[in-house]
Amino acid sequence: MPRYDSSLQSQNPISQAQNSVESVHNAVTQAQSHPTQVTVEQARHSIEHAEAAIAQAADSEYQEPLQQAAESLEQDKQALQEAEQNLQS
Numbered sequence: 001m002p003r004y005d006s007s008l009q010s011q012n013p014i015s016q017a018q019n020s021v022e023s024v025h026n027a028v029t030q031a032q033s034h035p036t037q038v039t040v041e042q043a044r045h046s047i048e049h050a051e052a053a054i055a056q057a058a059d060s061e062y063q064e065p066l067q068q069a070a071e072s073l074e075q076d077k078q079a080l081q082e083a084e085q086n087l088q089s
Contacts, residue, residue: 013057014065020050021069021076028076028083035087043080047073 027043050073057066 012060013053014060014062014069017050017053017057017066017069020046020053021073024050024073024076028080031080031083035083037087040080040084040087043076043083047077047080 024043024046027039027046031039031043050069054066054070054073060066
């Protein structure tokens with residue numbers, strides 16, 4: 001039986017960056033709602049992955065969606081810093 005890719009979005013560098021940023025958002029939300037060392041570390045790892053994906057897509061002709069992803073990533077990084085501060089206090 002043939003196997004079909006169930007993804008409706010092609011996995012080009014832009015979509016990979018967008019997907020990575022969405023994963024960051026989910027990880028940061030988890031760290032905010034359940035601030036533990038583990039959830040914060042998972043969010044940090046997701047951020048590193050998303051930063052690499054954005055860097056890989058930097059030479060793409062589609063800069064607007066990439067810029068939006070980068071801005072969203074920056075917001076999530078700030079939110080993670082707040083979650084880390086709450087964990088430490």
